[in-house]
Amino acid sequence: MPRTIDQQIAEAENRVQRLKTKKRTKDTRRKIIVGATIIPAAFKDKKLARYLVRLLETSLTRAVDKQDAAPLLDELRKFIGDDQA
Template identity: 40%
Template sequence: MALTIDQKIAQKEAELARLRNKSRALENGQKIILGGMVLAEAKRNPKIRQWLVDTAKATVKRGVDLKRLAPLLDELAALGES
C-alpha cells in the first residue's frame, strides 16, 4: 500500500527530528570534551586560568548560570593565589 502525502510528510518530519536530536547530542558531547580540556589546562596554566575567570565574569549574565559557576570560579581564583 502506498503512503499518502501526509504520511510521507510525517515520516520526513520524524526523520528530521531524529537528525536534529543526533546533531544536538554530538554538539553537546563536543562542548563537554572541550570544556573539560579547558578546565584541566586552566588548573595548570595561570594565563589560561585568568582568561577563563575573566571571560566567565564578563560574559555569563544569567543569575542561575553565575550561581552554578561560582564554586568553580572561586576554586580557580584560589589556585591563582597560591
C-alpha cells in the same frame, strides 16, 4: 498500500527531528570535551586560569549559569591567588 502524502510528511518531519537531536547531542559532546580539556589545564597555568575567569565572568548572563559556574570560578580564583591582575 501506498503511504499517503500526510504519512510521508510525518515521516520526513520525524527524520528532521532525529537529525536535529543528533546535532544537539554532538554539540553537547563537543562542549563537554572542550570543558574537560580546558578546566584541568587552567589549574596548571595561572595565565589561562585568569583568562578563563574573565571569559566566564563576561560571557555568563543567565543567573542559573552563573550559579552553576560559581564554585569553579571560586576554585580558579583561589588557584590564581593574589596575582589576579
